[in-house]
Amino acid sequence: MTSPTMSFTYSKHNRIRASLTTDGIRIKSQFQSYDNGGDNENIGCIACFSSQSSRSLSSLVPEDNFVIPNGTLIPFGRIISAKYLNKQKVSLSGNSKSIHKSQTHEHTSLLDSQDPNHTSSANDDSLYEDSLYDDIENLEEGTTFNKSLIELTFVHPRGKNIVPTKLTLLMDPLPTETTSVTNTPDLVSYIIEKSYQNVHKEKSILIIINPHGGAGKALTLFNELVKPILDSSPFINYEVVHTKYYQHAIDIARDMDITKFDTVACCSGDGIPNEVINGFYQRTDRSTVFNKVCVTQLPCGSGNAMSVSCHWTMNPSYSTLCLLKSVESRIDLMCCQQPSYVDESPRLSFLSQTMGVIAESDINTEFIRWMGPVRFDIGVAFNIFQSKKYPCDLYVKYAAKTKKQLNIHYKQNKSKGQLLFTPTNSQVSINKSKDNNNSAFVQEKFPIKDTDLDIKYSIKDPIPSDWEKIDSEVTDNLSIFYTGKMPYIAKDVKFFPAALPADGTIDMILTDTRTPLHKITPILLSLDKGTHVLEPEVIHSKITAYKLIPKIKNTVISVDGEHFPLEPLQVEIIPGLLKTLLRNGSYIDTEFDAM
Numbered sequence: 001m002t003s004p005t006m007s008f009t010y011s012k013h014n015r016i017r018a019s020l021t022t023d024g025i026r027i028k029s030q031f032q033s034y035d036n037g038g039d040n041e042n043i044g045c046i047a048c049f050s051s052q053s054s055r056s057l058s059s060l061v062p063e064d065n066f067v068i069p070n071g072t073l074i075p076f077g078r079i080i081s082a083k084y085l086n087k088q089k090v091s092l093s094g095n096s097k098s099i100h101k102s103q104t105h106e107h108t109s110l111l112d113s114q115d116p117n118h119t120s121s122a123n124d125d126s127l128y129e130d131s132l133y134d135d136i137e138n139l140e141e142g143t144t145f146n147k148s149l150i151e152l153t154f155v156h157p158r159g160k161n162i163v164p165t166k167l168t169l170l171m172d173p174l175p176t177e178t179t180s181v182t183n184t185p186d187l188v189s190y191i192i193e194k195s196y197q198n199v200h201k202e203k204s205i206l207i208i209i210n211p212h213g214g215a216g217k218a219l220t221l222f223n224e225l226v227k228p229i230l231d232s233s234p235f236i237n238y239e240v241v242h243t244k245y246y247q248h249a250i251d252i253a254r255d256m257d258i259t260k261f262d263t264v265a266c267c268s269g270d271g272i273p274n275e276v277i278n279g280f281y282q283r284t285d286r287s288t289v290f291n292k293v294c295v296t297q298l299p300c301g302s303g304n305a306m307s308v309s310c311h312w313t314m315n316p317s318y319s320t321l322c323l324l325k326s327v328e329s330r331i332d333l334m335c336c337q338q339p340s341y342v343d344e345s346p347r348l349s350f351l352s353q354t355m356g357v358i359a360e361s362d363i364n365t366e367f368i369r370w371m372g373p374v375r376f377d378i379g380v381a382f383n384i385f386q387s388k389k390y391p392c393d394l395y396v397k398y399a400a401k402t403k404k405q406l407n408i409h410y411k412q413n414k415s416k417g418q419l420l421f422t423p424t425n426s427q428v429s430i431n432k433s434k435d436n437n438n439s440a441f442v443q444e445k446f447p448i449k450d451t452d453l454d455i456k457y458s459i460k461d462p463i464p465s466d467w468e469k470i471d472s473e474v475t476d477n478l479s480i481f482y483t484g485k486m487p488y489i490a491k492d493v494k495f496f497p498a499a500l501p502a503d504g505t506i507d508m509i510l511t512d513t514r515t516p517l518h519k520i521t522p523i524l525l526s527l528d529k530g531t532h533v534l535e536p537e538v539i540h541s542k543i544t545a546y547k548l549i550p551k552i553k554n555t556v557i558s559v560d561g562e563h564f565p566l567e568p569l570q571v572e573i574i575p576g577l578l579k580t581l582l583r584n585g586s587y588i589d590t591e592f593d594a595m
């Protein structure tokens with residue numbers, strides 16, 4: 001991994017003072033320009049940094065006139081790292097107007113030790129001292145002066161994306177009341193601790209890029225939007241591998257050395273995360289892998305449901321910030337069996353299964369197109385829903401059958417799954433504060449044991465007696481059959497608004513062709529809001545397992561956006577199997593409880 005560091009000349013020309021607040025670091029002042037001969041209290045200019053910078057900085061801050069208004073707050077959520085620029089702490093005493101260096105600073109940051117480009121401290125020190133002489137000129141006799149020169153790395157918006165940049169800040173020491181509360185008397189340690197609360201910040205990541213993903217744009221998106229942010233973090237190590245053939249990511253995940261990595265980040269659509277979890281599933285040490293390795297998506301494909309649901313964004317740069325900052329969580333997976341492959345190995349699914357109109361439309365591409373412009377074309381919608389039905393038999397094991405039961409289930413399970421890391425030893429602890437059921441659930445399921453991965457219901461066995469057959473009036477006229485675990489199945493399509501990461505259930509949505517045409521229109525038009533599930537014609541339940549037996553020859557089954565054989569499909573939930581990253585520890589808020 002490379003860890004670019006900015007080297008630039010520090011002087012009073014580009015000094016910026018800043019102060020700690022409870023939410024971040026506030027830029028206080030000031031751009032002191034020789035050109036205009038005085039202080040400008042309104043802006044801090046870092047344009048001069050870029051002109052004096054190394055290659056890395058100019059690539060990070062290409063604008064010539066990037067300004068930070070005085071008073072700007074850099075929130076901890078946007079801060080990637082901080083380090084002292086001086087290796088020695090300097091104390092000045094005002095009456096003598098002289099500099100006394102104290103002992104060598106104990107808190108050398110990771111950057112100092114890792115960065116081969118970091119230049120000598122002697123030079124830094126003299127520049128640092130120069131800058132301080134200005135400040136002591138105004139000191140009153142007897143006062144002491146003790147400030148730190150901090151290099152702060154953070155991300156800031158540029159256009160639709162975020163990019164990393166660095167600022168050198170002159171900051172006061174940590175207030176004594178803060179040090180007594182946190183036991184982190186050191187300013188840099190405090191900033192880093194606040195910037196990575198409850199987060200496992202040191203990550204060793206295997207990046208899997210599908211160069212064909214997103215119509216061939218994945219590699220460019222990685223290089224332009226993901227890599228600069230990864231490279232700006234001293235806490236991230238990563239290796240990159242490219243997929244070279246169809247389903248290559250299964251082999252990569254099955255064969256990867258898990259002593260080297262704790263995270264797999266898929267620069268792809270939803271196809272690669274699906275392959276990664278299936279590669280894990282095929283390993284002999286699979287429970288160890290599922291306990292250790294976290295799988296996430298950096299949205300570089302055409303279907304990026306995982307990112308929009310988990311990182312709350314389809315933007316690769318914001319998703320990369322989530323990769324650095326998100327809370328590790330456990331989410332349920334679904335295990336699929338079909339006669340063609342079950343003897344070889346069942347297949348895991350993290351997103352959805354569907355048969356019929358949606359599968360035929362290809363979720364990842366055509367479906368979005370259909371949902372976008374054409375969804376307003378009522379004629380097309382009518383045609384789809386009028387003419388095509390997909391008869392089947394369907395047996396389900398209910399967790400919440402009625403909409404009322406589903407609402408209760410949703411409220412009870414909303415906060416399940418989050419894992420918190422204690423800052424001291426990085427051991428997983430359970431978030432007990434939110435919900436007692438939650439902690440019981442996670443304690444029970446963590447760590448995953450080999451037996452947790454065993455199939456509970458074989459497709460070869462008779463249908464269990466506690467499964468219910470869906471009314472054949474519905475299934476003989478089936479229009480939409482869609483089961484899923486994540487709220488968004490594409491941008492702006494909130495198909496499963498009640499989906500929860502670790503409630504141990506699959507959301508099932510059914511419609512049938514008996515629905516009158518005038519009722520189909522509001523259903524189609526409300527998919528972006530997720531309120532289609534409220535329509536009485538839409539069946540919406542939570543289930544833990546099902547068996548679908550198609551009774552039609554000319555359609556397709558799709559699992560996580562990939563085509564599967566048109567034959568009986570049996571699916572069951574595997575609770576909390578996958579470690580992933582959820583922004584703020586939850587899926588994007590669908591506002592289901594307010595519907």
Ligand SMILES: Nc1ncnc2c1ncn2[C@@H]1O[C@H](COP(=O)(O)OP(=O)(O)OP(=O)(O)O)[C@@H](O)[C@H]1O
Pocket residue numbers: 210211212213214215243244245246247248249267268269270271272275300301302303304364365561562
């Ligand atoms: N080098 C490759 N050659 C052929 N297929 C590949 C290659 N790399 C990955 N694939 C396949 O591409 C498929 C889609 O991957 P992904 O979801 O990342 O992309 P996407 O842009 O969302 O694509 P799609 O719209 O086709 O689903 C997967 O089935 C994967 O096995």
